[in-house]
Amino acid sequence: MIQKKLIVYRVWCVTVMYIRMFREHIIRRGRWYIRRLYSWFFNLLMQSYWEEIEACKVKVFDKLSEKAEKVLEIGIGSGPNMRYYAARNSNVTLYGLDPNPKMKKYARKSATKAGLKPKNFRFKQGVGEAIPLKDNSVDAVVATLVLCSVSDVTQTLKEIKRVLRPGGVFIFLEHVAAEDGSFFKRLQKLLDPLQQRLADGCHLTRNTRECILEAGFIGGVEVETYSMCSFPWITRPHIYGLAYN
Secondary structure, three states: OHHHHHHHHHHHHHHHHHHHHHHHHHHHHHHHHHHHHHHHHHHHHHHHHHHHHHHHHHHHHOOOOOOOOEEEEEOOOOOOOHHHHHHHOOOOEEEEEEOOOOHHHHHHHHHHHHOOOHHHEEEEEOEOOEOOOOOOOEEEEEEEOOOOOOOOHHHHHHHHHHHEEEEEEEEEEEEOOOOOOOHHHHHHHHHHHHHHHHOOOOOOOOOHHHHHHOOOOOOEEEEEEEEOOOOOHHHOEEEEEEEEO
């Protein structure tokens, strides 16, 4: 009798174990499919945004002088802007700054594909608040959709001014907070905590325009505003322009 109960107990334990394993497998596979579906859906929705932002990038990089021999891009990532540099000056020396060291190989591939000489691209691991370059060492600094996610915008702008040579230029393209008191601004405030979690620290409510204007670029600042029509509409207000050191 005891032996039968022991057998039944063992069978029950094994059954429970397999049920748990099966359930965990289903949950894992379900999460995997959800992530794939989310990525596909998000990429589909964002496609129109990337196409529209491309027009803004062309305007921004058209202002990058061919005389800029040393350029720093903050938040280089995988190097989506590489082709703009090579198209204007194949001999440019580009410093790509990014906090993620794993981006180095992807950025190098993009540099080679864009036509930049391997010796002319130098990856620098670091953050905008502490740029690992000497004072007055570059002709231009570029930031596209980056200042929304740095920890300290004011400190980053100080560092940009420090590494720029006298007469150098800071080229920027950023999404910014909507007008105070507007429906969009209230909605941005509501969604900002979620945005920071989902988008790697990206802030919806940053007044980047005011930060740049107050940063003390002695050569002046040129700022254009642009309202994006495509998804995601929550980041509709954008600015782009130049700040002269």
